[in-house]
Amino acid sequence: MRKARHVAARRGCFFVVAGPSGSGKTTLLAEVRRRTPDLSYSPSYTCRALRPGETPSQNYHFISRTDFEQMIERDEFLEWAIYNGNYYGTSRHHVQSLLRQGKNVIKEIEVQGMKQLNKKRRAIGGELVSIFILPPSLTELKRRLNDRGTESQAKLRQRLKTAQAELKSVELFDYLLINRDQAQASEALARLISWHST
Numbered sequence: 001m002r003k004a005r006h007v008a009a010r011r012g013c014f015f016v017v018a019g020p021s022g023s024g025k026t027t028l029l030a031e032v033r034r035r036t037p038d039l040s041y042s043p044s045y046t047c048r049a050l051r052p053g054e055t056p057s058q059n060y061h062f063i064s065r066t067d068f069e070q071m072i073e074r075d076e077f078l079e080w081a082i083y084n085g086n087y088y089g090t091s092r093h094h095v096q097s098l099l100r101q102g103k104n105v106i107k108e109i110e111v112q113g114m115k116q117l118n119k120k121r122r123a124i125g126g127e128l129v130s131i132f133i134l135p136p137s138l139t140e141l142k143r144r145l146n147d148r149g150t151e152s153q154a155k156l157r158q159r160l161k162t163a164q165a166e167l168k169s170v171e172l173f174d175y176l177l178i179n180r181d182q183a184q185a186s187e188a189l190a191r192l193i194s195w196h197s198t
């Protein structure tokens with residue numbers, strides 16, 4: 001009698017990208033998603049206000065503070081954090097159902113959320129791969145934030161302070177990617193994703 005062979009379905013990888021504002025992580029992520037169409041994206045939930053140019057449910061599901069708190073109570077987040085006074089969180093159901101289907105998922109988070117994910121690596125339901133994006137220097141970070149020209153000097157100083165504190169979180173991540181040049185960095189990120197996906 002032939003023994004039934006059980007081949008476990010491959011679970012997807014959960015790629016988590018973080019880095020201080022000015023590291024270029026959002027642009028990198030957008031570029032990698034463009035180059036890797038089979039990579040699934042999991043929009044975060046947040047209670048911050050919609051910014052000009054943002055489309056609801058694309059990068060974020062915008063919900064009220066009360067709705068967010070109810071989701072916390074129902075344990076619907078894989079991780080969540082308060083950043084600049086607003087809630088941000090990752091849908092447990094969305095990420096886990098994609099991983100179960102063998103899909104690779106990518107999203108952006110900040111470092112408090114990373115700490116929570118590291119504590120529950122085994123319970124995520126797929127391989128967790130975390131990448132921290134760094135600007136080449138603090139001087140370059142300042143220049144990038146200044147070039148945005150969208151913020152007051154006080155806000156800029158606050159962002160720099162937060163960025164400096166975030167730089168200390170490097171050890172929470174599996175990979176460190178220095179973003180000197182957008183094209184090279186997105187190539188490196190795409191390769192890393194493809195290496196983990198095969």
Ligand code: 5GP
Pocket residue numbers: 018044045048079080081083088089090108109110111112113114
């Ligand atoms: P922004 O309001 O500028 O879009 O995002 C602020 C910060 O929240 C960024 O560092 C971003 O990576 C982070 N963030 C976005 N979504 C999530 C999430 O689901 N969980 C956590 N922990 N951070 C998030």
